[in-house]
Structure formats: structure tokens, C-alpha cells
Amino acid sequence: MHKYKLILSYDGTNYSGFQVQKNASSIQQLLEQALQTILRIATPVWGAGRTDAGVHALGQVVHFIFSSSIDQKKLLASLNGLLPEDIRVLSIEAVAAAFHARYSALSKVYRYHCHLGAVHDPFKLAYAYHIPYPIDLALLKKAIPHFVGTRDFTSFAHEALKGSAAKNPCKTIYRLDCVEEENGFRLEFEADGFLYKMVRNIVSTLLSIGSNKLCIDEIPNIFRSRDRRMVPATAPPHGLFLVRVNYPEIDSGCIQKE
Amino acid sequence: MHKYKLILSYDGTNYSGFQVQKNASSIQQLLEQALQTILRIATPVWGAGRTDAGVHALGQVVHFIFSSSIDQKKLLASLNGLLPEDIRVLSIEAVAAAFHARYSALSKVYRYHCHLGAVHDPFKLAYAYHIPYPIDLALLKKAIPHFVGTRDFTSFAHEALKGSAAKNPCKTIYRLDCVEEENGFRLEFEADGFLYKMVRNIVSTLLSIGSNKLCIDEIPNIFRSRDRRMVPATAPPHGLFLVRVNYPEIDSGCIQKE
Numbered sequence: 001m002h003k004y005k006l007i008l009s010y011d012g013t014n015y016s017g018f019q020v021q022k023n024a025s026s027i028q029q030l031l032e033q034a035l036q037t038i039l040r041i042a043t044p045v046w047g048a049g050r051t052d053a054g055v056h057a058l059g060q061v062v063h064f065i066f067s068s069s070i071d072q073k074k075l076l077a078s079l080n081g082l083l084p085e086d087i088r089v090l091s092i093e094a095v096a097a098a099f100h101a102r103y104s105a106l107s108k109v110y111r112y113h114c115h116l117g118a119v120h121d122p123f124k125l126a127y128a129y130h131i132p133y134p135i136d137l138a139l140l141k142k143a144i145p146h147f148v149g150t151r152d153f154t155s156f157a158h159e160a161l162k163g164s165a166a167k168n169p170c171k172t173i174y175r176l177d178c179v180e181e182e183n184g185f186r187l188e189f190e191a192d193g194f195l196y197k198m199v200r201n202i203v204s205t206l207l208s209i210g211s212n213k214l215c216i217d218e219i220p221n222i223f224r225s226r227d228r229r230m231v232p233a234t235a236p237p238h239g240l241f242l243v244r245v246n247y248p249e250i251d252s253g254c255i256q257k258e
Numbered sequence: 259m260h261k262y263k264l265i266l267s268y269d270g271t272n273y274s275g276f277q278v279q280k281n282a283s284s285i286q287q288l289l290e291q292a293l294q295t296i297l298r299i300a301t302p303v304w305g306a307g308r309t310d311a312g313v314h315a316l317g318q319v320v321h322f323i324f325s326s327s328i329d330q331k332k333l334l335a336s337l338n339g340l341l342p343e344d345i346r347v348l349s350i351e352a353v354a355a356a357f358h359a360r361y362s363a364l365s366k367v368y369r370y371h372c373h374l375g376a377v378h379d380p381f382k383l384a385y386a387y388h389i390p391y392p393i394d395l396a397l398l399k400k401a402i403p404h405f406v407g408t409r410d411f412t413s414f415a416h417e418a419l420k421g422s423a424a425k426n427p428c429k430t431i432y433r434l435d436c437v438e439e440e441n442g443f444r445l446e447f448e449a450d451g452f453l454y455k456m457v458r459n460i461v462s463t464l465l466s467i468g469s470n471k472l473c474i475d476e477i478p479n480i481f482r483s484r485d486r487r488m489v490p491a492t493a494p495p496h497g498l499f500l501v502r503v504n505y506p507e508i509d510s511g512c513i514q515k516e
Contacts, residue, residue: 011380056381076377086380119334122269122344123314123385 001065004072005095006031006079008060011086012051013126013238018060019050027051027087031062034082038075039066048101048245049108049194054237056127059090061245063101069094101245107174107190109243112203112235115184128184129203129239133211137178137185140210144176146219147202154226156202157195158234169195169226176202188243201228203235259323262330263353264289264337266318269344270309271384271496276318277308285309285345289320292340296333297324306359306503307366307452312495314385317348319503321359327352359503365432365448367501370461370493373442386442387461387497391469395436395443398468402434404477405460412484414460415453416492427453427484434460446501459486461493 008027016024020032028045035043048061072092079089098104113128115121120130154169175190187206189199205222208214214232222230266285274282278290286303293301306319330350337347356362371386373379378388412427433448445464447457463480466472472490480488 009380011383080377085378085383088377088380090377119338119346119348120343122267122346125269125343127381 001067001097002069003063003065003095003097003099004070004075004092005099005101006045006062006064006092007090008057008062009088009090010057010060011126012054012056014084014086015053017051017053017055018047018057027057027060028062030083030087031079034079035064037082038078039070041067046101048105049242051240051242052197052237054126055240055242056238057242059244060242061101061105061247063095063099099247104247105193105245106248107192107246108194109246110189110194110199111241111243112187112189112199113181113184113239113241114186114203114207117183121183126238129236131184131207131211135185135207135210136212137180137210139212139216140206141178143206143209143216143219144178146216146223148173148176151223152226153195153198153223155222155228155230156198156205157228158197158201167195171195171198178206197234199240200235200237201231203239204232207235208232259325259355260327261321261323261353261355261357262328262333262350263357263359264303264320264322264350265348266315266320267346267348268315268318269384270312270314272342272344273311275309275311275313276305276315285315285318286320288341288345289337292337293322295340296336297328299325304359306363307500309498309500310455310495312384313498313500314496315500317502318500319359319363319505321353321357357505362505363451363503364506365450365504366452367504368447368452368457369499369501370445370447370457371439371442371497371499372444372461372465375441379441384496385499387494389442389465389469393443393465393468394470395438395468397470397474398464399436401464401467401474401477402436404474404481406431406434409481410484411453411456411481413480413486413488414456414463415486416455416459425453429453429456436464455492457498458493458495459489461497462490465493466490 010027016026018027020026020029031045043064045062045064051057076089076092115124115128115130116135118132150170150172152169153171171191171193173191177188179186187203209216268285274284276285278284278287289303301322303320303322309315334347334350373382373386373388376390408428408430410427411429429449429451431449435446437444445461467474
């Protein structure tokens with residue numbers, strides 16, 4: 001058996017998300033269809049993480065298994081020939097049998113873009129959340145340390161989580177940076193994992209603090225409550241990008257083509 | 259009479275260009291319709307320059323005349339409310355009677371984005387020209403001085419020019435910079451004016467030089483020939499942005515609302 005790791009970049013605007021869904025066009029489904037066309041056998045792929053409808057990826061990682069060795073350069077060209085232009089395979093490499101796109105990941109990096117000012121940028125309609133009211137960035141930044149470290153993020157997870165009792169609600173955010181950009185800012189998250197809609201719920205909380213709708217002192221209460229209803233409405237998906245998935249070097253390194 | 263200067267930003271992807279055309283949706287037409295709805299009188303606008311179908315603008319300038327004084331902040335909000343989201347009015351200011359969006363302009367700045375590499379960036383499909391073959395940027399940069407200064411650009415003007423014998427084919431390019439970007443580069447032009455498709459024809463010429471399809475020594479012959487057929491096929495419109503229009507301070511300065 002041969003295992004291959006793919007890095008994908010896609011504009012999520014026209015898709016129902018990464019994961020296969022009934023009656024909707026997903027990235028995973030289109031990729032599996034293209035692989036089946038090329039490899040002539042049903043080829044399931046495993047993604048590092050799901051991205052919701054409208055969420056973008058600069059570096060989503062997936063893996064698949066195939067019975068024999070593949071010419072990776074040829075496969076890259078064939079996949080990009082079959083896939084829609086807004087989904088691109090950036091690289092393909094052979095990986096060790098132990099590699100798993102999701103379970104081998106050490107950390108994932110997400111970025112959320114906010115555009116400030118009365119008028120939105122016509123080139124960022126699908127790529128940044130437009131916030132027409134003022135944001136006190138100094139205040140927002142003061143709240144960030146409340147989210148960094150290992151914490152129970154139940155309050156910031158979407159309701160869907162309730163069904164999956166097995167999932168550990170404790171995650172470690174290694175890094176949460178607020179980076180100022182032209183006419184706005186981005187929030188960059190690196191964590192060992194994220195609960196469903198966790199990034200977008202932390203973003204909405206930070207925006208509420210930055211706009212004086214929520215007091216920083218309330219954050220510990222929100223964490224303690226373990227109640228999603230304590231958190232402001234989820235920020236919209238189109239500002240969110242899955243930037244990168246990090247793996248231990250031994251797992252992600254390119255192995256010799258056999 | 260009161261004169262107003264508007265700065266517009268638009269994504270040209272879905273439009274037939276700036277200028278009004280029969281049976282096609284243009285920026286000018288949509289802006290004039292919105293102004294007529296708000297001001298309740300047919301209100302023609304004059305643009306600093308036309309942009310072709312698929313060409314974008316970060317700072318297109320237009321002016322219009324109205325019989326009485328206008329609340330500029332209100333008009334900005336109303337226009338952005340009526341216009342499609344991919345056309346935004348960034349600012350409105352009252353200007354002196356002598357101001358003309360096109361004839362008062364000292365210079366215009368255009369930018370052309372090229373994306374290099376085997377795989378295009380899915381976020382730049384409509385905003386950068388994908389060049390999958392290698393470009394020798396050092397060679398391309400060597401050719402740039404041939405285009406800077408006051409020259410007869412007839413060879414780089416589109417055929418449509420032939421009809422308009424009155425137009426002076428001599429233009430002055432003040433600045434032509436090649437700026438390296440992540441996975442590509444941009445060519446930035448500042449000139450006192452541009453002939454029809456002149457930027458895109460200079461871009462295609464520079465790309466031919468950078469890919470060793472055309473020799474730098476040929477450039478003087480191309481200029482001398484005054485023959486459009488000597489120049490490689492026009493580069494596609496979607497890499498092109500009208501960045502900024504510069505005016506003398508006295509004309510563009512905001513005047514007191516009367």
C-alpha cells in the first residue's frame with residue numbers, strides 16, 4: 001500500500017464545505033471524484049480538518065491510500081485538470097504508512113480577516129468580515145491571553161458538539177495573534193485542535209469586547225458556564241482561512257518513491 | 259452649479275467595462291442610474307479613464323455636476339446602498355468648477371499582476387495573469403528603460419485607435435516598476451495618459467522578453483514601426499488594476515460645502 005499526502009488551496013465561496021454532504025457540492029466529494037476518474041477505483045480521502053461552507057483554505061491537508069506507486073507530478077497535473085479552478089492541489093508527496101492527515105497533525109493554523117471602515121473593500125467581499133463600527137484593538141488585544149493555553153472550550157463550541165460526548169472539549173491554543181492590516185486586522189490562531197465553530201465563536205467574542213459590548217471580566221464566567229448561549233453569535237464563515245497544518249518532521253517528510 | 263469628485267473601487271469581473279455600452283452592464287451606467295434614482299434627474303458622470311471588461315479599479319475617479327449643494331456623507335451611503343457590492347464609492351468631495359476627472363489628471367497609475375508557477379492561486383483567478391512558464395525577471399527589468407519617458411506608443415495601441423486620428427500617440431511614462439510579490443510580480447505604470455490597451459500591450463511585450471521569445475534589441479524597431487502587429491498578443495484584462503489618478507492639489511482639494 002502507498003500513502004500520499006496532498007496540500008490543497010481552495011476558495012470556499014461556492015462550496016458546502018470540505019466534508020461530503022448529501023445534495024451539496026463539497027471539496028472532499030470533488031477530490032474523491034477526480035481521484036476515482038484518474039485511478040479508476042473509489043479512493044476515499046481523509047482531511048486534516050473540515051472547513052464549513054464559505055470557509056477558505058490556503059493549506060488544507062488530505063491523505064489517501066493507493067495499491068501501487070503513483071507518478072506524483074502527473075497526478076498533480078491530472079487532478080488540477082479535472083478539479084474546478086477554485087480548488088487547486090498545490091503538492092503531492094508519498095508519506096510513511098503511519099501518516100494520517102488528521103491524527104498526525106501537531107497543530108493547525110487558522111486566520112480570520114476583519115475589514116474595518118464604513119465601506120467594504122469590493123475585493124474582500126468573500127474574504128473578510130466587514131465591521132462598519134469602531135473596534136478598540138488595544139482592548140481586544142488585552143482579552144487575548146484569556147484564550148491562550150489549555151482550556152475547556154465547551155462554551156465556544158457549536159451545539160452540534162452535544163451529540164458527540166466522546167470529544168474532549170479541552171484544546172490548547174499555542175498562539176493567538178492580532179495582526180493589523182491595511183484597513184483592518186486578522187486574528188491568527190494556532191492550536192492542537194479546534195472544536196466545531198470554535199474559531200468563529202472566539203472571534204465574535206473578541207469583537208464584542210473590542211466594541212465594548214462585552215467586558216473582559218466576563219470571559220472567565222463564559223468559560224466556567226460551559227454554555228454556548230453565553231457567547232455572541234458566531235462570526236460569519238467568509239473571513240476564515242485554514243492556513244496550514246503542522247506535522248512532526250518524520251511523518252510529513254517526503255519518502256522515496258518506490 | 260456644484261461639482262463633485264467621486265473615488266470608486268470596483269471588481270471588474272462581472273462588468274463590460276467602465277464606459278456605457280449598449281446591451282451590457284457597465285460601471286458608468288450603474289453609477290448614473292443610482293445617481294438618477296437619488297437626485298431625481300439624469301446625471302451624467304465623466305470618468306478619468308475607461309477600464310475594459312474584466313479590468314479592476316482601486317481608485318477610479320469620476321465627476322458630475324448638480325444644480326444644488328449635496329450632503330456628501332448621505333450621498334455616499336445612498337450610492338453604496340443602491341450599487342452592487344462589487345462597486346463601492348470610497349469618497350465624495352465638492353471640487354472647483356474647473357475640475358475635470360479626465361482633463362485635470364496629471365497622471366494615472368496602473369498595476370498589472372502576474373502569478374508565476376505551475377499551479378495558479380485559486381484566490382487570484384480573476385486578479386492575476388497566470389504564467390506557468392519561467393520568466394527571467396532580470397532580463398525583463400533590463401527592457402523597462404526602453405518604455406520610460408516620452409515616446410510615440412502607436413505600436414502599443416489597439417487598432418481602434420486608427421479611427422481617432424486626432425489622438426496624440428505620444429505619452430510620457432514617468433515610472434515603470436517591476437515589483438516582486440509572493441509567487442509572482444507586478445508591473446506598475448505611471449504616465450500622463452495611456453492609449454487604448456497600451457498597458458496590456460507593453461505587459462505582453464515585457465513577458466515575451468522575460469521568456470526569451472523576443473530580444474530586447476527588437477524594442478526600438480517595434481517603436482519605429484508604428485505597427486501594432488509587431489507586438490505580441492495583448493495580455494488578458496483580469497491582471498490589470500487602475501490604482502490611482504493624480505491631480506494638481508488646487509483642483510482636487512476639497513472645497514467648502516456651499
